[in-house]
Amino acid sequence: MTTLATSPVLDAHPRASIDEQDRRQASVDRSGYVPETYADGVIFAQDIDDVVLAMKLAHEHGAIIVPRGAGTGLAAGSSAQAGQIVLDLSRMDKILQIDPVEATAVVQPGVINAAVNHAAGEHGLFYAPDPASTAICSIGGNIATNAGGMWCAKYGVTRESVLSLLVVLPDGQLLRTGRRTIKGVAGYDMNALMIGSEGTLGIVVEALLRLRPKPKHTSTLVAYFPDENAAAKAASAVIAERLTPSVLELMCGKTLKAVDATLGTDHQSRGGALLLAQTDGYGAHLEMQALQEAIAPLAGHIEIARDEAQAQALIEARRQAIPSMELLGTASICDIGVPRHRLAEAFAGLQRIEDERGVSIFTIAHAADGNLHPIIVVPEGQSITSGAPKAALGDMFHLAQLLGGTLTGEHGIGLLKQDWLAEELGETSLALQRRLRAVFDPRGILNPGKAI
Amino acid sequence: MTTLATSPVLDAHPRASIDEQDRRQASVDRSGYVPETYADGVIFAQDIDDVVLAMKLAHEHGAIIVPRGAGTGLAAGSSAQAGQIVLDLSRMDKILQIDPVEATAVVQPGVINAAVNHAAGEHGLFYAPDPASTAICSIGGNIATNAGGMWCAKYGVTRESVLSLLVVLPDGQLLRTGRRTIKGVAGYDMNALMIGSEGTLGIVVEALLRLRPKPKHTSTLVAYFPDENAAAKAASAVIAERLTPSVLELMCGKTLKAVDATLGTDHQSRGGALLLAQTDGYGAHLEMQALQEAIAPLAGHIEIARDEAQAQALIEARRQAIPSMELLGTASICDIGVPRHRLAEAFAGLQRIEDERGVSIFTIAHAADGNLHPIIVVPEGQSITSGAPKAALGDMFHLAQLLGGTLTGEHGIGLLKQDWLAEELGETSLALQRRLRAVFDPRGILNPGKAI
Incomplete structure (x- = not known):
């Protein structure tokens, strides 16, 4: 087993593992990117309190946290290495509520995309964002990458199907974004800012999803x-x-x-x-x-x-x-x-x-x-x-x-596409986005090196 | 005529007016809110350079700028008072391009909503966000409030119909948000952040709109x-x-x-x-x-x-x-x-x-x-x-x-709804949003007191 750096976060968190297989599995996604080293440990969160504790400890000790859903990302957005701790959300996989009248669902981040669709289908509803990986990808990961899929042609991407999020900020505070209604313009669009941010601004611990009427024909x-x-x-x-x-x-x-x-x-x-x-x-x-x-x-x-x-x-x-x-x-x-x-x-x-x-x-x-x-x-x-x-x-x-296009339509930047990001966004935008990120994460402890 | 405070911005800008009627008209919108005093002057921008110059001067002198489209807002989001200068975008009212194959339009901010729909209609297309004020409201104002309308029931609000923006930042720099493609996740969603921000983060000077197929039936x-x-x-x-x-x-x-x-x-x-x-x-x-x-x-x-x-x-x-x-x-x-x-x-x-x-x-x-x-x-x-x-x-x-709802579905906060905003958003979110705003506008010169 590799010698590990001492980590007060891993020592203090009751859901932490430093098992070598856990560390190895938690350090790679499905992008083909293979890190040279593995994460120091993995925290398997089972509830919101576990996530809050992890971030409070990380904030206190300046420890680096890499959030992870089902690990099906294609841009190395959740890959991790030595000196980093993976916060695994896959065990927070419950559908907390389906409201068949309002056509919404409240889910935990680790729930599998297809499971939401299955549950919605029982009420004549469906959840529109359907990545090819629907059977294995998690809603939290979908939110982190603003995932698309086949039905987006008509129904839009994840952003158009997430009404509200409960987020743990890098210092452990809870933030509610969006609202329960279809429309709303009170304050800035924090919901959209969070969606597609690859776990660099906060950790989604609950999501209110918009479901759509399942087509009869x-x-x-x-x-x-x-x-x-x-x-x-x-x-x-x-x-x-x-x-x-x-x-x-x-x-x-x-x-x-x-x-x-x-x-x-x-x-x-x-x-x-x-x-x-x-x-x-x-x-x-x-x-x-x-x-x-x-x-x-x-x-x-x-x-x-x-x-x-x-x-x-x-x-x-x-x-x-x-x-x-x-x-x-x-x-x-x-x-x-x-x-x-x-x-x-x-x-x-x-x-x-x-x-x-x-x-x-x-x-x-x-x-x-x-x-x-x-x-x-x-x-x-x-x-x-x-x-x-x-x-x-x-x-x-x-x-x-x-051709007037973009580097990434729905998979995200992760680690893999960093080299070309500045060319697409331009320096003014990138500098601004880095300052926005620092507002959320002044210590730079959340998924550094990813997204922007 | 009221005695005016000296303004180096108004003195230096070739499109500035201190005419009393201009000042009075530019200080009210359609919310019913009547300011006790009127703006010091109005800059009638005719092109992007005019806006850039206005913001550079304002940035240099710490002058307060209130951006304004057609003045049809319902929340006093563009109302102005003494000590403030109105930046009027209504003369930047051209449709620069309609791409009938891609189903997009490039427009200036002062163009009237109905004019876009009329031009799109000639190609079998329409622009979905249609406020009741479609005949008199401007696209820039629609973007500032994330305006809705009747067709939003099926086609979503302004956010779902704006692909990209060209924005003048409070210091006069140009920022491009979004992209020309339907989907894209390179970087944070700066486009959504700008939409609905009531002219507090930057001034939209050009917009790439998504048009929809006009229903045949x-x-x-x-x-x-x-x-x-x-x-x-x-x-x-x-x-x-x-x-x-x-x-x-x-x-x-x-x-x-x-x-x-x-x-x-x-x-x-x-x-x-x-x-x-x-x-x-x-x-x-x-x-x-x-x-x-x-x-x-x-x-x-x-x-x-x-x-x-x-x-x-x-x-x-x-x-x-x-x-x-x-x-x-x-x-x-x-x-x-x-x-x-x-x-x-x-x-x-x-x-x-x-x-x-x-x-x-x-x-x-x-x-x-x-x-x-x-x-x-x-x-x-x-x-x-x-x-x-x-x-x-x-x-x-x-x-x-x-009832689990919100203070505002599509009109915005402006000045009128400030009293209840904190109650809806909560202190954590509001404080975070204020810090985000400061990243764009550290001197606090753009539409202060509005939005958040």
């Missing part, structure tokens, strides 16, 4: 195209036609191959790229008809799901895209965003990067939002955070910038 | 009920039935009387309260059928608009509600929010306040958001900001708090 379509260029143009045509699908996902040819290998399907035989679309609401079928007309000139083959089971199978293919790539090696999931009408240019740029850097890039996209996930896969054991993969990541960011 | 209904209680229960039934109308407006019996007097209509003869509902999208008519079924048990009489002209007439009745009251005297427009299933309790509470305080209260509500506008009307010449009207305002706030 949906229609699901899959269209195959000769290549990504045609599929991207079709996605842009959907937007230009003023349609509002609830799902509009693009998968590249290489991704189809990987998914086929995992699920035993044969998407590849039908085209070189795929578009998955869903419409919902009372006009789902009519809107799908219009969508079909918009993409038909570009599509090779179109299938409309006959029933819910077939629709679910199509959506499952999309959900299995990343796990399928992970079977092929180590994956680094990039997350650029571009204006929606520039999707085809983004795909062309990614092809150039693949050729020039000699890396293998699989791309899936939330096409209605212009949010692409180009995924670099290297053979197991090779580094994904240096050399050609890192250079390719940089190229992708510059491609997004060139 | 709508259905509009008006239902009459015996009283407000029944109408409020019907509105809650619409939410409980998992319907998502694009408009759901409630008008009380007294409001119907005022509107009838102004427009020559006869709503009152058909009921003691009214609910106006619109559904949109490919399933507009089917969803309206479901809505009708949900409210039918409570309604006395229901009419569905036969065509667009009749729908517009119904919507116009709602738009004329506040102007109609203003013909009866001086109006103070309150703006509480409550959870959506507690609307009926809110109406009962307002009735009690009316009885106990002996004031006349007209109420209209954005019912799908639980956002009520109880409007106190006093005879012309009587004070609306002291005595019984002020006491009634305090009662309304406490009523909202009691």
